[in-house]
Amino acid sequence: MEECSIKAQDLTKQFGQLTAVDHVSFCVKPGEVYSLLGPNGAGKTTTIKMLATLLQPTAGEAWIKGHSILREPHMVRRAIGLVPQDLTADDELTGWENVVIQAKLYGFRGVEAERRAKEALDFMGLLEAAQRRVSTYSGGMRRRLEVAMSLVHSPEVLFLDEPTLGLDVQSRRHLWGLIEELRRQGKTILLTTHYMEEAEALADRVAIIDHGRIVAEGSPEELKSRIKGETIHVRLRDPGQTIALAEKLSKELGVDAEAKGDTVTVRVKSSAETLPGLVQVVSGMPVVEIRIVKPNLEEVFLELTGRGLRDEEFDVFKFRVMARRVRR
Ligand SMILES: Nc1ncnc2c1ncn2[C@@H]1O[C@H](COP(=O)(O)OP(=O)(O)O)[C@@H](O)[C@H]1O
Ligand SMILES: [Mg+2]
Known part of the structure; x- marks a missing residue:
């Protein structure tokens, strides 16, 4: 179990008659960028929510850095940073205030909370805009702010749920560069997307997911070599x-x-x-x-x-x- 930073085993979620996630199993190694690639409704967000302990699985189990999502949700939450698909930053507050609040939620106080907020905003290229209200931010800046918020407690494992959804090409590429940088720092990243270019550009390995099931897994090169000609x-x-x-x-x-x-x-x-x-x-x-x-x-x-x-x-x-x- 120790060789996987994220391990899912037969993870399953049923909503009434619908099996949204159907016996999903995978292992993300430390420092790896692993992508769940699939269309709308494939079960990507539901999988991330179960791994992040926001949703109880119907069946199956998962471990983050060896901690069970079922028995040690508290440990799991400390180990992960989450950028949810539905953004959570408060529009009425400034970027700075959002990140400081996040740091305080993780138990950091005073100068330490501010130091962490500054570092995260700086890393995401948002220091200049930090004193502006989030309602004035572009789509790309909002996404970067969410990533900054997910980084304040220095998690080793990051979940990015469709991080570039709806962004223009330039903002998308900017964010890709920052995700690359996070990988270089040694973060383990689980990224969901329905943009195949994104999975190709960022992921060491890709799991193709459809109707709640992983239908293929491998490096982008391995997967593409299945197509002859x-x-x-x-x-x-x-x-x-x-x-x-x-x-x-x-x-x-x-x-x-x-x-x-x-x-x-x-x-x-x-x-x-x-x-x-x-x-x-x-x-x-x-x-x-x-x-x-x-x-x-x-x-x-x-x-x-x-x-x-x-x-x-x-x-x-x-x-x-x-x-x-x-x-x-
Ligand atoms: N809370 C819920 N109640 C009922 N059905 C849901 C709920 N959340 C998601 N679903 C359904 O589960 C399936 C998978 O959704 P989701 O995980 O959001 O897919 P994706 O993120 O890949 O687009 C979809 O058919 C969706 O409508
Ligand atoms: Mg989704």
Whole structure:
């Protein structure tokens, strides 16, 4: 048990009929960044809440630095820092006040509480903004403040629940840099995300989670090596022609081609080899886009579950297209 900073064993949570987390087991080694990657509703937040002793498991057990979440919740809470998905900083207070209060909640007094608050704010690049009310902060600053709050008691284990949810690319990259720095300091980090780029950029190992179950685990490289070759997506203006195109591509190029919606997906060993022939076959057809996808974690998820990591965002897109049609 000692070689895992975080160990979950058959962790399970039932909400009525729904099994939100279903016998989840994993081990995060000291100093490792481990990511739970999965779509909305996969059970990531529920898992983190159980590990952070905020939610009682229905079954299973977990240990943080050897302390049982069931029998030693107090020890667990001292060992961890938590950045929850639903942010907790008080909008009406300044950043400084929020972090000092947090330090006092952990039992630090006077000068020591202030020293810790200053150090955490400085580390997260918030010293200048510390005297401003949180209500004036940008999304990125709020997230950084939450991380500062989670650091005041110098925990060795950090739980980051979708730390960059909804942030723009620049703020996301800034936060990634700071998480990298925390790793260099030797923190053990459990990070949940539905952004595959985030898991790829930060995690030593990734567990892909879907419907409460871990469906695959490994380093990003190991997971991607499950996908053989590359994928070419050919999108047509007329969805009625995709089936015919898929058949034609299979027949003439001997490739594995599948029609879905307005797109034909072709799996190949090397896109560079296949592309010239493919372009000849599709010439004269109403092609909107040809896109080449090298193996990434999104593809791994698709392969394992038959769905995308962010299906709901595709739905928003579809909705917009529909709305446009209705308006016309
Ligand atoms: N308190 C709750 N009561 C009932 N169902 C819940 C509760 N919390 C989460 N769920 C459900 O459990 C599933 C997993 O949710 P969650 O852990 O928040 O997923 P994620 O963080 O991966 O998006 C979802 O179907 C969600 O609706
Ligand atoms: Mg969540």
